Amino acid sequence: ILNVEQSPQSLHVQEGDSTNFTCSFPSSNFYALHWYRWETAKSPEALFVMTLNGDEKKKGRISATLNTKEGYSYLYIKGSQPEDSATYLCASLDSNYQLIWGAGTKLIIKP
């Protein structure tokens, strides 16, 4: 994989349900994996920066895992709430400090 790919492109989830989506990234020259949440009319906000294989980070109801050997990260949201509606972007930072962005997963929470 040479690019960062996120799937699905968009996702509709019922309020209260849990969900997850994927970020695939180049495993060679890996340095760090960033996750951002971008709500409409606001700045993208950094959620996690992950560097170690097997790492798992948590922030409230949101958590992320990292597999650097196979080049993927999952973002999980437990008990989705309307305020979770946003575009979730991941970006892979390589050893040359080049940040490669995915196109994002647009999450819409249905009340």
Added chain:
Amino acid sequence: DAMVIQNPRYQVTQFGKPVTLSCSQTLNHNVMYWYQQKSSQAPKLLFHYYDKDFNNEADTPDNFQSRRPNTSFCFLDIRSPGLGDAAMYLCATSGPGHRHGYTFGSGTRLTVV
């Protein structure tokens, strides 16, 4: 609060009329970035500054220029905007070590008429 501020939030410009977007930061971060983001696409890095060192991406059109007069401010100049330059322009900063995420401004939505 320390932050990254972009002005204006929305900018409408005429085809071919030069336009300048601005970004300021109170974080004292040494790296500043300009991204272009079009709908449903990944943000595209245009250029970045490491302190005063300017780094242009190879595929950034000559139509796009940048200035960083001091640590706090960075400007994006579009010399002759075309319809294809309509996009969201995001400014971001990062501190040393790359262990923390970037801090973004809220972006400038550029419309070319």
